[in-house]
Structures are given as structure tokens and as C-alpha cells.
Amino acid sequence: NAGVTQTPKxxxxxxxxxxxxxxxxxxxxxxxxxYRQDPGMGLRLIYYSASEGTxxxxxxxxxxxxxxxxxxxxxxxLESAAPSQTSVYFCASSELxxxxxxxxxxxxxxxxxxx
Amino acid sequence: xxxxxxxxxxxxxxxxxxxxxCTYTDSSSTYLYWYKQEPGAGLQLxxxxxxxxxxxxxxxxxxxxxxxxxxxSLRIADTxxxxxxxxxxxxxxxxxxxxxxxxxxxLAVHP
Numbered sequence: 001n002a003g004v005t006q007t008p009k010x011x012x013x014x015x016x017x018x019x020x021x022x023x024x025x026x027x028x029x030x031x032x033x034x035y036r037q038d039p040g041m042g043l044r045l046i047y048y049s050a051s052e053g054t055x056x057x058x059x060x061x062x063x064x065x066x067x068x069x070x071x072x073x074x075x076x077x078l079e080s081a082a083p084s085q086t087s088v089y090f091c092a093s094s095e096l097x098x099x100x101x102x103x104x105x106x107x108x109x110x111x112x113x114x115x
Numbered sequence: 116x117x118x119x120x121x122x123x124x125x126x127x128x129x130x131x132x133x134x135x136x137c138t139y140t141d142s143s144s145t146y147l148y149w150y151k152q153e154p155g156a157g158l159q160l161x162x163x164x165x166x167x168x169x170x171x172x173x174x175x176x177x178x179x180x181x182x183x184x185x186x187x188s189l190r191i192a193d194t195x196x197x198x199x200x201x202x203x204x205x206x207x208x209x210x211x212x213x214x215x216x217x218x219x220x221x222l223a224v225h226p
Contacts, residue, residue, distance in 0.1 A: 004157070035216075040123060042203060042218035043158070058213070090157050100145040102207075104214065106157030 002026055004107035006091050012113045013081045021076040021110050023091030031094045032074040033104070034058075034066060036087040043090065049074055081114045088112070119206060121217040127224055133191040135220045137204035140185065144207040147180060149189045152201040152219065161202070162189070191222075199224045 004025045013019055025032065030051045035043040035058075045058030047066040055066050063085060065077045074093075078085060088111050094104040118140045127133045135149075145166055150158040164171045164178045164187075171178045177190040187204050201219040208215045 040218055042119075043216040045213060048213065092157075101163065102146070102214065103160050104150075104158070106159070108155075108157050 006107035025093040029093035119217040137187040
């Protein structure tokens with residue numbers, strides 16, 4: 001049981017290049033999330049997917065697209081990278097208990113540097 | 116919108132208690148959460164409190180909730196070097212229905 005996995009672990013891009021960050025979970029969770037983490041700003045939600053086939057914008061969606069390929073996989077694409085997108089990106093999935101308690105499980109993160 | 120605030124840094128001596136504070140502007144949370152992030156890793160759920168409780172104790176961890184003041188705190192008793200990490204509080208936004216995280220408090224434990 002690997003939990004939430006992310007690839008790549010580290011990436012350097014030039015301004016204007018594109019790339020896709022991959023995320024997969026093996027916990028059969030319906031909900032998946034993409035966050036970015038910047039110093040002093042905590043985690044900000046980029047996009048989320050409440051279930052297979054649905055995606056919704058989060059707090060900071062501009063410059064990103066997502067794809068919920070199936071229940072396991074949720075990818076994040078940067079079409080034209082900008083230096084402002086230099087960050088650490090975390091994928092998460094969550095389960096909701098019958099009492100309404102949500103537990104999010106995070107991947108190890110992808111460190112992205114845009115030059 | 117929802118705002119969750121934490122102080123960014125706390126330094127304590129090994130063996131002392133640590134208290135990490137969090138304030139929020141609005142919440143529809145049934146539960147409020149504390150997550151821990153160790154260096155180079157993702158976040159892990161550390162503990163949580165049900166919104167109709169004032170206090171929850173879990174081994175060395177004590178969570179206090181003051182709903183009137185919208186204040187959440189995490190106390191770590193007998194703090195150890197292994198507790199050095201970033202601690203995030205998280206609440207469900209009233210209008211957004213998604214978890215909002217604070218900026219995180221970096222806890223440094225020194226001998």
C-alpha cells in the first residue's frame with residue numbers, strides 16, 4: 001500500500017516550457033487535490049476533484065489545468081511555466097468518515113523551479 | 116474569504132511544553148485539524164477536535180478550541196527533538212466547503 005505517490009520529485013523548467021505532474025493513490029479515495037506550498041503562505045488549493053470525472057477550481061487555478069484520468073490518478077499540467085510557479089506541489093487524497101471527519105493523505109511533493 | 120493565521124516560528128527547549136496557536140475568521144467545520152510536516156515530506160494528520168468540544172487530549176498532545184474567539188491551539192508536552200517540524204492548523208471554510216490551511220508554524224526544539 002503505497003498511499004499517494006507523485007512524480008517527478010524535482011524538476012527544473014525554463015519559462016514557457018510545459019510539463020505534467022503526476023499523482024496516484026491506491027486507497028480508493030474519491031476526492032483528490034493539488035496544492036502548492038510557498039514560504040509563509042501555507043498550502044493553497046489549486047484544483048480538486050470530488051470524484052472520477054469531475055474537477056473544480058480551487059483558490060489559485062490560473063496557469064494550471066488538471067485531469068482526473070480515473071479514480072486513482074489526478075494530474076496537474078502547466079502549459080507555459082512562469083517563474084511565479086516555482087513552488088512545492090503536493091497532491092492529496094481524502095476519505096470522509098460517516099461522522100463527517102475528513103482525513104487528507106499527502107504525497108511527498110514535487111519541487112519545481114522555473115527559471 | 117476564510118483566513119487562518121498562525122505565528123510562523125516557535126523555539127522551545129527539549130522537555131518544555133510547546134503551544135502553537137491558530138485563529139480563523141470563519142468556519143463551518145465539524146472538525147478542526149492539526150497537520151504535521153516533517154522536512155522534505157508531505158503533511159500528515161496529527162490530531163483533530165470535534166467542533167462541539169473545548170478540549171481533546173491525545174497522549175502528549177492537547178488541543179484547545181475556543182469557538183467564541185475562533186482560536187485553536189495545540190500543546191505538546193515534554194517536547195522532543197523529533198517534534199521539530201512545521202505544524203499546520205486547518206479548518207473547513209464556511210463558504211468554500213474545503214479545507215483551508217494556515218501558513219504553518221515551524222517548531223524548533225533545542226537541547
